[in-house]
Amino acid sequence: MSHDMSEDKLPESHGSAGQHEVATHGDPFADPGLPAHEPRRTDIDERAAKRAERQVSLMFVVSMLATVGFIASYVAIDADKIVYIFPLGHVSALNFALGLTLGVALFCIGAGAVHWARTLMSDHELPAERHPIEADDEVRADVIEQFKTGAAESGFGRRKMIRNTLIGSMALVPLSGVVLLRDLGPLPEKKLQHTGWDLATPEHPLPLVNMNTNKPMKAEDIVVGSLTFAKPEGLEEDDETFQQQIAKDALMLVRIAPENIKDKDSAELGFEGILAYSKICTHVGCPISLYEQQTHHALCPCHQSTFDLADGARVIFGPAGHPLPQLKITTNEEGFLVATGDFAEPVGPSFWERS
Amino acid sequence: MKKLSARRRHPLAALVVLLLALAATGGLYAAFAPAEKAQADTAAQSLAIDEGKKLFAVGCSSCHGLNGEGSSDGPSLVGVGSAAVDFQVATGRMPAQQPGAQVPKKKNIYTQHEIDQLAAFVASLGPGPVAPTEKQYTSTNPDDVAAGGELFRTNCAQCHNFAGQGGALTQGKYAPSLEGVDAKHIYEAMQTGPQNMPSFPDTTMPEEQKRQIVAFVRHLDEEPNPGGLTLGSLGPVTEGLFGWIFGLGVLIAVAIWVAAHTTKARKS
Numbered sequence: 001m002s003h004d005m006s007e008d009k010l011p012e013s014h015g016s017a018g019q020h021e022v023a024t025h026g027d028p029f030a031d032p033g034l035p036a037h038e039p040r041r042t043d044i045d046e047r048a049a050k051r052a053e054r055q056v057s058l059m060f061v062v063s064m065l066a067t068v069g070f071i072a073s074y075v076a077i078d079a080d081k082i083v084y085i086f087p088l089g090h091v092s093a094l095n096f097a098l099g100l101t102l103g104v105a106l107f108c109i110g111a112g113a114v115h116w117a118r119t120l121m122s123d124h125e126l127p128a129e130r131h132p133i134e135a136d137d138e139v140r141a142d143v144i145e146q147f148k149t150g151a152a153e154s155g156f157g158r159r160k161m162i163r164n165t166l167i168g169s170m171a172l173v174p175l176s177g178v179v180l181l182r183d184l185g186p187l188p189e190k191k192l193q194h195t196g197w198d199l200a201t202p203e204h205p206l207p208l209v210n211m212n213t214n215k216p217m218k219a220e221d222i223v224v225g226s227l228t229f230a231k232p233e234g235l236e237e238d239d240e241t242f243q244q245q246i247a248k249d250a251l252m253l254v255r256i257a258p259e260n261i262k263d264k265d266s267a268e269l270g271f272e273g274i275l276a277y278s279k280i281c282t283h284v285g286c287p288i289s290l291y292e293q294q295t296h297h298a299l300c301p302c303h304q305s306t307f308d309l310a311d312g313a314r315v316i317f318g319p320a321g322h323p324l325p326q327l328k329i330t331t332n333e334e335g336f337l338v339a340t341g342d343f344a345e346p347v348g349p350s351f352w353e354r355s
Numbered sequence: 356m357k358k359l360s361a362r363r364r365h366p367l368a369a370l371v372v373l374l375l376a377l378a379a380t381g382g383l384y385a386a387f388a389p390a391e392k393a394q395a396d397t398a399a400q401s402l403a404i405d406e407g408k409k410l411f412a413v414g415c416s417s418c419h420g421l422n423g424e425g426s427s428d429g430p431s432l433v434g435v436g437s438a439a440v441d442f443q444v445a446t447g448r449m450p451a452q453q454p455g456a457q458v459p460k461k462k463n464i465y466t467q468h469e470i471d472q473l474a475a476f477v478a479s480l481g482p483g484p485v486a487p488t489e490k491q492y493t494s495t496n497p498d499d500v501a502a503g504g505e506l507f508r509t510n511c512a513q514c515h516n517f518a519g520q521g522g523a524l525t526q527g528k529y530a531p532s533l534e535g536v537d538a539k540h541i542y543e544a545m546q547t548g549p550q551n552m553p554s555f556p557d558t559t560m561p562e563e564q565k566r567q568i569v570a571f572v573r574h575l576d577e578e579p580n581p582g583g584l585t586l587g588s589l590g591p592v593t594e595g596l597f598g599w600i601f602g603l604g605v606l607i608a609v610a611i612w613v614a615a616h617t618t619k620a621r622k623s
Contacts, residue, residue, distance in 0.1 A: 041620040082579040092581035118618050211509055212560050220558070227553030229509060254553070289513045292524060292551035299525050301513060306525050317525070 034127055042119045052119035059112030066105035073097035192351055196232045196249040197327060198342035205338035207233040208251065208276065208329065216336040217253075222274050225293040228253040229279065232339070248347055250279035251327060252289055253337075256296055256310050263312035269328045271337065276327040277313050278347040281305055283320040285348040298324070321350055407476025410469055414450045423480045428454070435547065436483020437474035442543035444470045446536075448550075456527030457550060484546040484556070491562060492542040494570035503571030506564050510555060518588035519575045524551065534576060538569045 042049040073094065081093040088096070135143075156163055200206035207216040211229040222228055230251040235242065255274045261267040266275060277298070281288040286302035296310035305318030313324035325343040332338045346354055362368060412421060418429030425431030429451075432439075443449035447461040465473070474486060494500075508517060514530035516522050521532035528551055533541065545565050548554025555565070586593040 038619045038621055040618045042618065044620060082581070085583070088583035089585075090579050091583035092579075095581055096583070114613060118613075210559055212506060212564055217559065221556075222559065223554065223556050225548045225554050226556055226559060227510075228555075228559040287513070290524060290530075291553050292528060293548055293553040294551045295525070297525050301522075304525075 037123075037125055040119065040123055043123060049120060052115065056112045056116045056120070059108040059115065063105045063108035063112070066101045066108065070098060070101035070105060073101060192348075192354075193346050194342055195347055196235055196245050197339050199232065199234070200339040200341050202340045205330070205332055205340045207332070208253070208337045208339060209233050209235075218335045219271055219274060219331055219337060220335075222253055222255045222337075224255045224257050224273065226255060227289070227291045227293070229289070230276070230337075247285070248280065250287065251276045252279045252291065252298070254291060254293075254296070254309055260296070261310050262308075263310070263314070266312035266326055269326045271329050271331060274329065274337065275309060276329045276337075276339070277307075277309060277324045278327070278343060280324075280348040281320060282315075282322040282324060282347075283318070283349060288324070403472045403475040404479050406469075407472035407474070410465075410473050411476050414465075415473070418451070423477060432477050432480060434481035434483045435477060437478040437486040438484040438543040439547040439549065440474035440477045441470055441486040442540050442547060442549055444473060446540055457529060460531060484543075487539060487542050487546070489539075492538045492566055492569050494566050499567040499570040500574045502564075503567035503569070503574075506560075506568050507571050510560065511568065514552075516588060518585070519572055520585075520588045533572050536572070538573055541569050541572055542566075 042052050077094040077097055079092070079094050082090050083093045083096070084090050085096060151157065197206060208230040209215065209232065210217050210221075211231055216233065217228070217230070230253050231246060232249050235245050235249060239245070253274060253276050258267060258273045261270075261273065261275075267273070270276065279287050279289055281300040281302065283300065283303055283305050286300050288298055288300040288305070288307070290299040290301055291297070291309070292299070296308060297316070298307045298309050298313070300306070300318065300320065303319050305320035306316050307313040307320070307324050308316050309324075313326060315321070315323060322345070325345050325347050327339050327343055328341060329337055329339055411419075411423065415423075415429075415432075418426060419432050420426050420429075423432035425433075440449075444465055445463055445467070447463040448458045451458045452461065478485070494503075507519075511519075514522060514524065515533055516530075519533035521530045523529050530552070542565055544552060545555045545560065545568065546557075557565075586597055
């Protein structure tokens with residue numbers, strides 16, 4: 001669309017266009033009024049209008065072709081075909097073709113409609129003056145009058161029994177919604193306080209099972225600097241409640257040279273430097289296992305809480321409020337690592353009743 | 356010379372001098388850097404351990420001690436095994452260029468033959484993980500990719516990202532991207548736990564599972580991505596950000612462009 005046009009196609013002048021300039025004399029703040037209507041090029045030049053019409057139709061035709069292209073690519077292109085397209089890299093040819101053709105089809109309808117409206121549809125300008133939102137006094141008085149009449153006719157003020165029972169019924173109705181909130185339950189009761197490890201007792205210790213091999217581990221299997229994930233014996237991935245259970249029971253086993261363990265209580269809970277920490281962050285319960293074996297830091301990927309596993313999983317950075325709970329472990333007579341009880345404190349994020 | 360001194364007060368003179376000084380320092384460093392001298396005397400065909408010890412004395416002993424006993428600048432290498440040497444040297448991490456949060460991967464300047472000699476020497480210091488043979492890290496079973504994927508998500512994805520893209524750790528440390536990493540080096544990293552990565556010894560992650568993980572990581576590299584741009588494989592956050600900024604941004608730009616261009620015959 002070139003905008004240069006011969007002067008003879010333009011109207012000579014607009015008589016109204018100069019008016020407001022005159023009005024500013026003497027009063028610089030005078031309301032200049034509405035500017036005069038300017039015709040569009042397509043309003044005064046029939047050839048320009050024809051050209052705009054062809055442009056709009058062209059866009060609609062392109063849209064039609066793109067839709068045909070969409071159907072054709074759906075039929076013709078193999079779903080597994082991968083092509084290289086700069087700068088997207090290797091992409092599925094089908095995905096790319098479908099997205100491109102559908103995008104072009106929709107865009108051309110929109111662009112055609114906008115171009116049509118701007119160049120060819122009526123250019124009539126309709127000024128709408130602002131009015132105060134407030135109704136005038138007469139209307140207000142009328143409404144108040146009607147309200148008073150209605151109130152008197154209903155007898156709401158006179159028949160107290162009806163009024164009071166109505167208020168009562170209205171007050172009770174929302175209770176149905178409140179009662180339905182019970183479906184959010186049942187209450188967790190002691191579930192937050194205990195994990196699957198509470199099946200373990202000093203008499204019947206529960207072996208730690210390696211998540212990789214699904215077998216119990218011996219102390220010598222865990223070398224210094226290694227990281228192993230464990231679950232209680234008896235919890236199987238096929239179990240219906242596995243996901244709920246592992247969200248509390250998951251253990252992170254690390255072995256730290258005993259001379260590097262700063263917290264003696266933590267060393268006591270472990271076995272010869274093998275420490276079993278809950279894998280669940282005490283902030284909002286993300287699985288935390290970004291373990292750095294030289295610094296002994298465990299980093300939570302969600303909010304960067306950092307725990308020093310050599311110092312009783314003390315929080316050294318981030319929003320977590322508690323150290324990671326540590327499970328007391330030892331070995332049984334066959335040499336397998338076992339737990340002799342549950343965590344001493346609830347695992348995972350804090351909650352109201354947490355002591 | 357007169358010409359030069361006539362321009363010594365030119366505004367750019369300081370810059371030129373600075374550039375020359377930088378080039379001279381860099382050139383001298385490149386010429387005398389210790390790593391460059393670490394060429395084995397290939398003429399001598401003695402035992403690999405003896406050759407390794409010579410290489411070690413040149414390239415490694417300044418930090419790790421003449422007998423690999425370690426010093427304030429580098430840990431003891433007693434018991435790290437040949438797998439650790441092969442990983443660290445073949446990926447160019449060792450010899451380290453400078454101390455820092457983490458020693459980065461860089462160009463390896465040793466031949467595989469020299470690395471094997473170094474590994475033989477370090478392995479002689481004490482028993483440790485042995486560098487794997489090709490059979491150990493090459494998977495032949497196509498099911499290994501799926502099994503490896505599960506193991507990867509349990510053991511590795513927390514640091515290296517679910518698509519092996521790597522990620523940040525604490526205080527400048529990071530888990531590197533696994534893209535294009537040699538199968539042997541992935542295997543060795545699991546065996547030995549280089550730098551801050553924990554190790555996954557055969558006792559807790561058997562050889563077969565390591566092989567499956569290697570198969571999965573290699574598959575990540577080869578697998579075509581039907582979606583095109585990965586945006587770092589970071590998931591919905593980057594994808595959403597991209598959509599909001601570029602998708603919506605283009606729409607806003609088009610709307611502004613349309614509104615900014617009048618169709619009036621007389622341009623005001």
